[in-house]
Amino acid sequence: MTSNPAVTTSAMTENILQLEHLSMKFGGLIAIGDLSFAARRGEITALIGPNGAGKTTVFNCITGFYKPTEGMIRFTGRQGNEFLLERMPDFQITAKAKVARTFQNIRLFSGMTVLENLLVAQHNKLMKASGYTIMGLLGIGGYRHASAESIEFAKMWLEKADLTDRADDPAGDLPYGAQRRLEIARAMCTEPELLCLDEPAAGLNPRESLALNTLLMDIKSNTGTSILLIEHDMSVVMQISDHVVVLEYGRKIADGNPESVKTDPRVIAAYLGVDDEEVETVLTEVGDDEVLEQLDAGPDPEQGPEASASMLAGPVSETVGHRDDERVTVSKGASKAEQADAAAKASARPARKTAPKSPPAKTAAKPAATAGAKPAKSPAPAAKPAAKPAAPAKGISNRLAAPRGGKPDDLLAIKGIGPVNQKKLNEHGIFHFDQIAAWKKADIEAAEAYLAFDGRIAREDWIGQAKALDKAAGKAAAKGKAAPAAGKRGGRK
Numbered sequence: 300m301t302s303n304p305a306v307t308t309s310a311m312t313e314n315i316l317q318l319e320h321l322s323m324k325f326g327g328l329i330a331i332g333d334l335s336f337a338a339r340r341g342e343i344t345a346l347i348g349p350n351g352a353g354k355t356t357v358f359n360c361i362t363g364f365y366k367p368t369e370g371m372i373r374f375t376g377r378q379g380n381e382f383l384l385e386r387m388p389d390f391q392i393t394a395k396a397k398v399a400r401t402f403q404n405i406r407l408f409s410g411m412t413v414l415e416n417l418l419v420a421q422h423n424k425l426m427k428a429s430g431y432t433i434m435g436l437l438g439i440g441g442y443r444h445a446s447a448e449s450i451e452f453a454k455m456w457l458e459k460a461d462l463t464d465r466a467d468d469p470a471g472d473l474p475y476g477a478q479r480r481l482e483i484a485r486a487m488c489t490e491p492e493l494l495c496l497d498e499p500a501a502g503l504n505p506r507e508s509l510a511l512n513t514l515l516m517d518i519k520s521n522t523g524t525s526i527l528l529i530e531h532d533m534s535v536v537m538q539i540s541d542h543v544v545v546l547e548y549g550r551k552i553a554d555g556n557p558e559s560v561k562t563d564p565r566v567i568a569a570y571l572g573v574d575d576e577e578v579e580t581v582l583t584e585v586g587d588d589e590v591l592e593q594l595d596a597g598p599d600p601e602q603g604p605e606a607s608a609s610m611l612a613g614p615v616s617e618t619v620g621h622r623d624d625e626r627v628t629v630s631k632g633a634s635k636a637e638q639a640d641a642a643a644k645a646s647a648r649p650a651r652k653t654a655p656k657s658p659p660a661k662t663a664a665k666p667a668a669t670a671g672a673k674p675a676k677s678p679a680p681a682a683k684p685a686a687k688p689a690a691p692a693k694g695i696s697n698r699l700a701a702p703r704g705g706k707p708d709d710l711l712a713i714k715g716i717g718p719v720n721q722k723k724l725n726e727h728g729i730f731h732f733d734q735i736a737a738w739k740k741a742d743i744e745a746a747e748a749y750l751a752f753d754g755r756i757a758r759e760d761w762i763g764q765a766k767a768l769d770k771a772a773g774k775a776a777a778k779g780k781a782a783p784a785a786g787k788r789g790g791r792k
């Protein structure tokens with residue numbers, strides 16, 4: 300069966316879904332730009348990327364909630380039947396192409412029981428069996444049989460989702476993780492060929508996450524349903540996906556198996572642009588112990604800025620993404636992926652420094668000194684730095700006239716600075732609140748370019764925070780006390 304005469308079954312491949320040059324614009328915003336990728340039948344394909352990368356928009360195009368501005372979404376069913384989803388209304392995508400989805404926020408019938416939720420999902424099948432007549436509903440014809448079958452089917456999914464004990468409870472009374480599984484079981488009761496799951500692991504604890512993995516692996520192994528998965532939880536993505544597509548700013552930056560994607564410099568660079576907790580999560584999930592050790596170590600208490608260590612003493616552009624023995628120069632405004640792209644070009648140039656044999660995150664996270672345990676909240680600096688900045692370098696409005704030693708401040712006290720970025724700042728000789736407090740516009744721009752934090756330093760008012768912390772540290776030092784800790788650091792964008 301072909302929904303459009305232009306589409307022939309000869310195009311049938313092992314791909315269940317193929318996006319070709321898909322674009323979606325909202326006014327001037329390009330949410331998806333020229334995106335092409337394929338999802339193979341029977342596999343779990345994960346769509347990942349930082350917040351706002353366009354993942355949900357892709358789902359909305361596939362499921363007919365949005366009509367893409369350009370491009371094709373080719374769906375090939377088990378029987379070789381093909382559909383161009385971008386041309387179909389959403390209800391036909393569900394009914395004919397058999398694409399089901401779940402949403403970021405749970406959408407169950409919370410007043411109905413768990414079992415009822417699974418039966419309602421089979422409403423179409425039952426109505427069809429009734430012949431859409433009262434006679435049918437009264438049990439004449441195939442309705443009775445279909446009804447019994449539906450109950451059995453629902454029971455099977457109750458079991459698979461580990462919800463049998465809760466069958467008669469209102470769905471709204473289930474714990475969060477169980478509601479997530481019920482949503483998936485309900486979607487499976489429509490017998491989809493493609494199941495699109497939007498962040499199913501969001502908000503789950505590790506035990507619930509494991510139960511979710513088990514359910515998804517069961518679906519993959521025993522039903523033939525293919526899964527397209529948006530997920531931020533890397534333990535889910537890396538453990539169960541066959542194939543991972545990575546988006547940044549609506550464009551594909553990587554496409555391959557989990558192993559290749561997790562070490563892709565462009566992917567790591569993209570994730571370095573999100574908050575530090577998320578970077579840590581990704582690194583943890585990819586098992587990058589060396590980086591994590593470095594993150595845990597914190598700055599070396601003995602380590603003060605070196606003679607040439609000030610970030611502000613160096614060029615504005617700096618190194619962020621590296622492959623083996625390459626250093627990459629980035630410019631302000633370049634996307635994280637573009638910065639990583641520069642790595643390819645960098646290979647044509649002689650390396651400025653010897654870089655470690657590691658993916659970029661390792662290099663980016665490498666501290667100036669790795670020894671030593673994480674210090675307790677640092678006391679105030681022993682002495683103020685030489686106050687007078689030297690003559691500004693190109694594009695730089697302040698620099699430390701002279702390096703100084705002394706114990707470093709705990710830059711994590713500044714909301715928005717996490718372990719990764721503290722390391723990166725330390726690498727450039729930024730160890731003290733007053734250094735950050737003294738930043739001028741050009742320094743902020745330089746730091747934002749270096750950290751790939753467009754606008755975030757100003758938005759989170761690092762300067763104001765640093766000034767307050769420096770003042771508090773000064774007062775505490777005067778009283779012989781340690782500087783007070785600031786509030787929670789980090790925070791998503």
Ligand SMILES: Nc1ncnc2c1ncn2[C@@H]1O[C@H](COP(=O)(O)OP(=O)(O)OP(=O)(O)O)[C@@H](O)[C@H]1O
Pocket residue numbers: 325328329330348349350351352353354355356357
């Ligand atoms: N209906 C809309 N109107 C205008 N802009 C939109 C609309 N839907 C999405 N966007 C924008 O498109 C971009 C991509 O959003 P999308 O929700 O697809 O990202 P995402 O990768 O799913 O993010 P998250 O991981 O945070 O859910 C964002 O900049 C978002 O603000």
